[in-house]
Amino acid sequence: MALPQAKLDATEARLSALALPEGGWSDPARQDALARLRAMGLPTARDEYWKYTRPDTLVTADAPAAAVLDQDDETPLFAARDRLKIVFVDGVFSAADSDDLSLEGVSVDRLAEAKDIHWAKDLYGVLEAQGQTPVARPLAALNTAFASDGVLIHVTGKVSKPINLIYRHEDSTSDAILHHVIKLDAGAEATILENGPAAARFNQCIEVDVADSATLHHIRAQGRDHERRAATHIFARLGQESTFKSFTLTVNGMLTRNEVMIDITGDDAVAHVAGACMGDGAFHHDDTIFVTHDAVNCESRQVFKKVLRNGATGVFQGKILVKPGAQKTDGYQISQALLLDGDSQFLAKPELEIYADDVACSHGSTSGAIDEEGLFYLRARGVPRGTAEDLLTIAFIAEAVQEIEDESLQEELVERVAAWLARRRS
C-alpha cells in the first residue's frame, strides 16, 4: 500500500539529515531497518497509534533546542552505589568518564566500534523487527538504521554490581540516537541502571534477550531537563522461567514516549513493567506498552502512575495479548493519574486481547484528585497541608515504585520525587 504523500515527505525530510554510519557487522541489519522504515514511513498525527501524542517534534530533521539544566542542587542519581559506570555525553560514549569496562560475568562492547563479526549480530535489529507487528514502530526502525553509538552487553553469570548507563546532556541542540543490545545467558543475572537527560532529543532503542532462568532488573530515571524530548523503545524476549522487571521514573521533559514490547516465549516467565512520572506544565508523557504471552503459566504486570499538574498531559496505551495456547496466563494492568488541578489530563487506552480460555487477566484505569479525607486526616494530626499533599502523592505512586525489587533503589527514587515536589512548593 502506498504511503500518503505527507508521510513520504516527512520521512524523506528526516532521512535527508541522517547518514548511515559505517556499521561493520551491523550494516546488513541497518540496511534492512532503513528499508522497513521507508516502507512504513515516520509517524504523523493521523496515525492511530499516535492519536494522543503528537510526533512532529520527534521526526523533524533537526532537534528542537533544549536548554541544558544545571543540576547542582542534587547529587547525580546512583552516585553513591558501587556500580560499573558507562557514560554517554550527548549520545557519544565517553571513555574518560566511564569505568574500565571489564567486570566478571559480563562483557561490554561499543556499538560504534564496528568489527566484522560480533555476537550481537543475531539480535541487533532482530527483536526490533519482530516488534514491528502488529503495530509499526517506525522510530525504532530509524534507530536501528542510524544509531551512532550504544553498548552491547553480554551477561554470562551473576554480575556483582549494577551496570549504570549515564546520559549527560551538554549541547542544547544535540540529537542522539543510541541502540543497546543486552543478552543474558541461561541463569545469568544483572541489574541495569539508566539515568540522565541524554540530549535535546533522544531516540533510544534497547533490545533485550533474557534466556531461560535468567533475570534482568532495569531501573531508569529520565533526567530533569525541562525541554528535552525522547522516544525510547525496549524490545524484550523472555525465555523459560526468566524474569524481566523494568521501572522508569520520569520527572519533567517536554515530550517523552516510552514504548516497551515484551514477548514472553518461554513457560513460567515473569515480566513486570512499571513507571511513575511527575509532570508540571508543558509536559507530555506517553507510556505505550505491549506484552505478548506466547507461553504457558506466565505472569505479567503493567503498573503506571502519573502525577500531573498545571496542564500536564499523561498518556497510557497498554495491551496484553494472550496468544492461543498461552494457558494459565496471569496478566495485570493498571494505569492511574493523580490530577493536581483541573487543567491537566490523562488519556488512557487499556487493551486486552485473549485467545486462550484458561487465563486470569485484569485491568483498570482511573484518574482523580488528591483524597480530601486523607488530607484532612493528616492535617488533623498536625501535618501541614503541603507536606500532607506530598505524602499522599508519594503514596499514590507507591504501587509502581514497589515494582522495583531492591528497596534501597525504591528509597533513592522516592527521594527524587520528594525533592521534585518540594521544589514545586518552594
Next chain:
Amino acid sequence: MLEIKNLHVKLEEEDKQILKGVDLTVEAGKVHAIMGPNGSGKSTLSYVLSGKDGYEVTEGSAALEGKDLLDMDVEERAAAGLFLAFQYPVEIPGVGNMTFLRTAVNAQRKARGEEEMSSAEFLKVIREKAKSLKIDAEMLKRPVNVGFSGGEKKRNEILQMAMLEPRMCILDETDSGLDVDAMKLVADGVNALRDSGRGFLVITHYQRLLDHIKPDVVHIMADGRIIKTGGPELALEVEKNGYADILAEVA
C-alpha cells in the same frame, strides 16, 4: 481548656442549621462526655472544632486555652494541642504508619518551635506506647489503617494520641465497632493519658464506654444544643430510660 460559646453551625452546601447555640467548657484534668440521639450534632461539633471543610460557623466562638480555634488551619489546631480520635479513621494506602506518625510528631514540634524527635528516640517511644496498646511491629509498618480491623483502627487512634500528647482530646464514638475486650484496651489507653493538664471530651451513644472511661461531667445533646448537664449518674439514667424522658423533661 476548651471553651465553646453559643456556637451556631450550618452546612456550607445547604441551608441546614446543625448546631444551634452550644455552650460547653471543659476544664484541664476533667473528662466531659457528650451523649445524645442520632443527628443531635455530636459529630458535627467534633468536626467543626478540628476544622473540617463543609461547615460554616454563623455565630459564637470556640477557644483552646484562650486561643481562637475557629481562626486556625486544621494543622494549626493540632499543633495547638487539639486532637480528634476519628469515628471512622481514614485509610491511607502507601503511607507507612510509622512515617505518618513521625511526620506528624515532628511537624507539631516544629510548629511549636520545639526540637524535632530523632529517629532513634521516636522508635524507642513508639515501641513502648504501641506495646501497651497491643500494636505489634507489623501494624506499625503497614500503611495507615489499611487492612486494619475496626478495633485495630481505634487502637491506632489512641496510639497517635499517646504519641502526640495533645492538651485537649476529643473522642468521637471511639466505642463504635469495638467488642468488650477491645473497648477495655482502648479505655485503658485513654485512662493512661488522663492527667491534670489535659482535657477530654468523649462523644458516645452508649453508657458502656463510660464504665471504662469515668467522666466527671455528662452532657446530653439534642437538636444542636446541650439540653442537660449533670454528673456520671446522668449517663446511667440514659442507659436505663433512653433519651425520651430527658427530651420530654426539657421540652
